[in-house]
Amino acid sequence: MFDSPYYHIGILVHDFAEAVEHYSNVLNVKFTEPTDSVLCIENPQTQQTESIKVTAAYSRARSPYLELIQANGNGIFSEKNAGRILYFGIWEPDIEGRIQKLKQQGIGIEALISSECGKTANAIITAPDKMGIRMEYLSTSLRLPTEAWVLTGKYPLSQRM
Secondary structure, X not given: OOOOOEEEEEEEEOOHHHHHHHHHHHHOOOEOOOEEEEEEEEEOOOOEEEEEEEEEEEEOOOOOEEEEEEOOOOOOOOHHHOOEEEEEEEEEOOHHHHHHHHHHHOOOXXXXXXXXXXXXXXXXXXXXXXXXXXXXXXXXXXXXXXXXXXXXXXXXXXXXX
């Protein structure tokens, strides 16, 4: 079977519970239990860093999954970006290499995401491209817990981002 690195569509929402109910009904899918993670979000363009709580859930269907994310904070996950597709998610085996490749291609980076400020990033969100679309590159080190989350509906507690 074809194993694509493209695996989800991230939608930032104003009201998480309402969005889960809406997309459950519209798409006839169930969602995982939400998980709350405190993440460090660094914007290399503005040199701003914030530590915020991110609440998210994935659809429990075939990929590409729908990821719903509660709007929060002042950066990439702020209310100003809510109500639309935030990004297309892609697995990435080499985050540092991808950062260098994006720089070489002249593609801006809007967010570097890590589990704690000062730690190596395990996700990258690009600035919108000429079509207005962002890409999220997520470390393949998070693939197994993410897939377990979708399969079981519960995020493995020992595997927080």
